[in-house]
Amino acid sequence: MFQPLPSAGPEPFRRLRSLLRTMSALLAAFVLLAALVACGRDEAAGEAADDPGALTIYTYDAFPQSLEVLITTHFEEAYGVTPTLERHQDTGGLYNQLWLERAAPRADAAIGLDNTYIGRALEAGLFQAYRPGEADAIRDHLVIDPEFRLTPFDWGHVLLNYDSERLPDPPTTWEELLDPRLSESIILMNPATSSPGRNFLLLTVAVHGEDGYLDYWRRLSPNILTITSGWSEGYGLYTQGEAPIVLSYESSPPYHIAFEDTDRYRNLILEDHGYAQIEVAGVLSGAANVENARRLIDFLLSVDFQREIPLNQFMYPVRADVELPEAFNLVETAGTSIFLPVDEVDENFDRWLSDWREVMQ
Amino acid sequence: MSRSLLYAGVVAYFALFFLVPIGGVYVEAMRGVPAAAVLDRARGVLTAPRTMRVVGFTTGQAALSAAIAVAAAMPLAYMVSHYSFPGKRLAYSLSLVPFVLPSIIVVVCMISFYGKSGLLNSILGTDFNLVYNFRGIVLAHVFYNFSLAIRIISTAWRSIDRRFAEAAESLGERPLGLFLRVTLPLLAPAIVSAFVLIFIYCFLSFGIILVFGGVRFSTLEVAIYQETYVNLDLIAAAVYSTLQLVLSVGFLALASRAIVAARVSRSGGERGLPPLATASTAGRIFMTAYAVVAIAFVLGPVLTMFARALTNANGAFSLEGFRQLLIPGAADRNVEGILRSSIPGVIWRSVAIAVSSGTLIFLLAAALALSLRGRSRPGFESFLQMPIAMSFVTVSLGLRFVWGATVPPAVLVVLGQFFIGFPLVFRILRTGVDELGDGLVRSAEILGASRWAVLRDVEVPLLRRTLLNGYAYALALPFADLTVVLAAGRGRIATFPVAIYRLIGFRSFDLALALAVIYVLICLGLFLVIDATSMHAQEPRRDSA
Numbered sequence: 001m002f003q004p005l006p007s008a009g010p011e012p013f014r015r016l017r018s019l020l021r022t023m024s025a026l027l028a029a030f031v032l033l034a035a036l037v038a039c040g041r042d043e044a045a046g047e048a049a050d051d052p053g054a055l056t057i058y059t060y061d062a063f064p065q066s067l068e069v070l071i072t073t074h075f076e077e078a079y080g081v082t083p084t085l086e087r088h089q090d091t092g093g094l095y096n097q098l099w100l101e102r103a104a105p106r107a108d109a110a111i112g113l114d115n116t117y118i119g120r121a122l123e124a125g126l127f128q129a130y131r132p133g134e135a136d137a138i139r140d141h142l143v144i145d146p147e148f149r150l151t152p153f154d155w156g157h158v159l160l161n162y163d164s165e166r167l168p169d170p171p172t173t174w175e176e177l178l179d180p181r182l183s184e185s186i187i188l189m190n191p192a193t194s195s196p197g198r199n200f201l202l203l204t205v206a207v208h209g210e211d212g213y214l215d216y217w218r219r220l221s222p223n224i225l226t227i228t229s230g231w232s233e234g235y236g237l238y239t240q241g242e243a244p245i246v247l248s249y250e251s252s253p254p255y256h257i258a259f260e261d262t263d264r265y266r267n268l269i270l271e272d273h274g275y276a277q278i279e280v281a282g283v284l285s286g287a288a289n290v291e292n293a294r295r296l297i298d299f300l301l302s303v304d305f306q307r308e309i310p311l312n313q314f315m316y317p318v319r320a321d322v323e324l325p326e327a328f329n330l331v332e333t334a335g336t337s338i339f340l341p342v343d344e345v346d347e348n349f350d351r352w353l354s355d356w357r358e359v360m361q
Numbered sequence: 362m363s364r365s366l367l368y369a370g371v372v373a374y375f376a377l378f379f380l381v382p383i384g385g386v387y388v389e390a391m392r393g394v395p396a397a398a399v400l401d402r403a404r405g406v407l408t409a410p411r412t413m414r415v416v417g418f419t420t421g422q423a424a425l426s427a428a429i430a431v432a433a434a435m436p437l438a439y440m441v442s443h444y445s446f447p448g449k450r451l452a453y454s455l456s457l458v459p460f461v462l463p464s465i466i467v468v469v470c471m472i473s474f475y476g477k478s479g480l481l482n483s484i485l486g487t488d489f490n491l492v493y494n495f496r497g498i499v500l501a502h503v504f505y506n507f508s509l510a511i512r513i514i515s516t517a518w519r520s521i522d523r524r525f526a527e528a529a530e531s532l533g534e535r536p537l538g539l540f541l542r543v544t545l546p547l548l549a550p551a552i553v554s555a556f557v558l559i560f561i562y563c564f565l566s567f568g569i570i571l572v573f574g575g576v577r578f579s580t581l582e583v584a585i586y587q588e589t590y591v592n593l594d595l596i597a598a599a600v601y602s603t604l605q606l607v608l609s610v611g612f613l614a615l616a617s618r619a620i621v622a623a624r625v626s627r628s629g630g631e632r633g634l635p636p637l638a639t640a641s642t643a644g645r646i647f648m649t650a651y652a653v654v655a656i657a658f659v660l661g662p663v664l665t666m667f668a669r670a671l672t673n674a675n676g677a678f679s680l681e682g683f684r685q686l687l688i689p690g691a692a693d694r695n696v697e698g699i700l701r702s703s704i705p706g707v708i709w710r711s712v713a714i715a716v717s718s719g720t721l722i723f724l725l726a727a728a729l730a731l732s733l734r735g736r737s738r739p740g741f742e743s744f745l746q747m748p749i750a751m752s753f754v755t756v757s758l759g760l761r762f763v764w765g766a767t768v769p770p771a772v773l774v775v776l777g778q779f780f781i782g783f784p785l786v787f788r789i790l791r792t793g794v795d796e797l798g799d800g801l802v803r804s805a806e807i808l809g810a811s812r813w814a815v816l817r818d819v820e821v822p823l824l825r826r827t828l829l830n831g832y833a834y835a836l837a838l839p840f841a842d843l844t845v846v847l848a849a850g851r852g853r854i855a856t857f858p859v860a861i862y863r864l865i866g867f868r869s870f871d872l873a874l875a876l877a878v879i880y881v882l883i884c885l886g887l888f889l890v891i892d893a894t895s896m897h898a899q900e901p902r903r904d905s906a
Binding site: 013106 | 363367386389465468469472473476477478490493568573576577583586587589590591592593669693694695698699701724725727728731732734757758761762766794802813815816820821824847848851852853859862863865866867868869870871
């Protein structure tokens with residue numbers, strides 16, 4: 001209907017264009033400068049002492065700053081060394097970074113891999129053995145690698161939590177959890193994308209057996225409101241009051257007691273079961289500073305470090321001889337720690353997951 | 362000459378900070394694995410029934426979400442482009458807010474409003490499960506992208522020369538016919554553009570899907586994340602990434618054809634708008650009612666989130682969250698320790714990084730849009746659109762892997778965020794620039810206007826709305842980014858989304874909501890300034906060609 005205008009004559013918007021081109025060039029310089037200033041500010045403290053001969057540690061973003069300060073102070077005072085701590089997203093991001101750099105690692109030690117990644121990390125040969133001096137102080141059932149390529153430094157139970165104001169009368173057995181009164185009342189996490197989700201699936205496999213877990217999930221599914229990708233989203237929905245039951249950690253209720261002064265959120269313990277999620281640290285194969293990396297593993301197991309874990313990381317210390325803060329003693333805990341062997345999980349998990357997915361579709 | 366230099370520069374930039382990082386990750390992943398095994402795995406992934414299901418679902422929900430968003434936006438786009446009304450500037454700026462919200466906050470907003478114990482259910486006294494299913498996904502996507510459709514379509518609508526309509530009317534065309542035979546064809550490029558962009562955003566959706574989709578619904582982006590970060594099967598991730606890239610770029614190329622085919626060069630320019638009161642009574646009532654419902658749809662969830670931030674666990678009004686967040690030492694938690702930054706630090710850094718990334722995005726996109734004006738370079742344009750289709754999970758991993766040791770974190774974040782915003786901003790500017798006629802520029806030059814006079818009085822005013830609209834998005838997208846900052850920043854850079862993420866990780870939803878409110882207010886302030894500039898030219902201007 002309408003013809004395009006003929007485009008003869010001088011080209012329009014020529015000046016704007018040339019102005020923009022000049023500005024683009026100037027901007028490239030500006031961006032570099034601005035970004036340098038921005039990170040200069042951030043790194044002002046760390047950069048000065050960034051001595052590559054010292055100790056480089058990789059961890060995930062959520063590793064508490066208070067624990068980082070503890071490590072830094074210890075190394076500065078005891079050895080005159082300032083470690084560099086780099087954070088790589090979440091546990092999966094941390095693993096990927098370690099794996100991609102495996103031929104020429106830039107880090108000496110890694111803190112924070114958990115059950116989900118331990119088997120693969122060992123198989124890929126990412127870590128070298130170091131048995132820390134106080135290895136015997138670690139609770140026996142937590143030692144997942146007898147060769148100590150990876151050493152546990154904290155752990156916790158993955159289990160359900162409930163909101164006692166909305167659910168005064170919680171279920172206590174796996175069977176009671178299937179009660180129709182709990183229709184659309186449970187928020188879970190996807191085992192394919194989240195650590196608690198994965199561990200909860202493993203818990204059902206351990207409790208109901210390889211032959212029974214799918215049937216259990218089939219019967220559970222009317223009571224599930226939603227299955228979120230990550231713990232944050234799911235726990236967010238729970239604290240927003242969307243459902244009275246959520247998959248979380250045994251140490252979540254103590255958080256609300258310690259910082260929000262409320263005990264309405266409680267552990268929902270089914271037949272005394274909790275699945276152990278274990279966090280580990282290790283010295284990297286090919287590390288440049290093996291000596292300092294080993295000192296780090298020793299320090300993580302020291303009483304000084306272990307007793308700071310509960311209120312900073314909301315996990316349990318791995319040493320049996322460290323006392324828990326009061327908030328932790330106010331909540332009910334699971335007496336039976338369940339933990340499937342890493343190699344058994346690695347061998348079967350993909351199958352368990354895809355069978356589970358077919359049931360939940 | 363300088364045009365080829367610009368093109369070469371852009372290609373080099375893409376190569377260094379986009380192609381090399383992605384390639385680096387996948388080459389490393391496949392090193393030492395025999396080619397036959399790689400091909401075998403790739404074939405396995407491609408032929409799995411789950412892959413087909415994922416592609417089908419991804420495409421279907423994206424098409425539905427985009428269609429609803431565009432259709433629902435039309436009446437508002439008309440209203441915004443034809444009338445002035447009180448509060449217009451504020452509403453226009455507010456509509457951009459969902460776009461900058463981190464997905465976890467979108468979830469909280471949607472839940473507070475549409476959730477089982479949300480506001481809507483409590484007003485109606487019901488217990489409807491509105492969101493934890495397919496409906497929830499589409500609802501959240503429309504909420505997210507509604508304003509994008511309004512902005513793109515209303516910008517185009519406003520620049521349609523009214524003489525077309527007047528001519529049609531004088532020839533006896535009735536309003537419906539006028540709309541179908543004159544307005545719609547003229548708007549087609551903008552409508553297609555908006556549809557395609559929203560389609561692509563929903564096609565690549567990540568956070569929303571897994572919160573509302575449960576296990577049943579999964580997008581390719583989610584599959585890539587799972588393979589990369591959980592299954593650690595980078596070969597499968599590469600296959601999904603390639604599939605996603607091919608499909609998205611394919612959709613975009615098809616759309617480009619449709620846009621070019623429908624493109625009509627026309628003279629536009631700003632003109633004053635009559636107040637809404639001049640519309641017919643029926644029209645006025647319809648538009649007002651529609652706007653109220655739309656505002657409730659978009660702002661309801663945001664305002665409910667505000668209300669949640671201002672109430673304590675017992676449901677009473679409380680500023681406790683803000684007090685603990687803003688007053689050092691007021692919290693029993695060590696807030697600075699959790700954020701690993703002070704609050705002023707978070708604000709300063711967020712603004713500095715968003716402005717750096719946004720300005721870089723805007724200038725390059727504008728320079729390219731003007732350079733490509735009236736030309737068709739389908740290959741080059743598909744290349745420029747590639748980042749929109751690439752999984753940022755992969756890009757961030759690659760940036761850190763390839764450049765992490767040499768480029769400082771903040772610089773790397775800016776360089777990486779460029780790719781988040783560039784495709785959208787480029788598309789907005791390209792559509793806007795190409796729709797404008799060049800009569801005025803030529804007239805001014807023929808009349809001997811000086812170099813700066815042409816720039817100042819003709820070129821910039823003609824493009825003002827398009828340019829500022831583009832700039833708003835260029836700022837908004839980096840502002841909302843979490844992935845690149847977390848991955849490329851190596852934990853050293855705390856922007857708003859990172860700070861909110863860290864608070865939530867520490868179970869501090871109360872403080873996270875308070876921080877989200879502050880974040881929304883700052884974004885709103887920035888958009889108000891930008892939109893105020895773009896709407897400044899309200900005085901009637903003579904149309905000419």
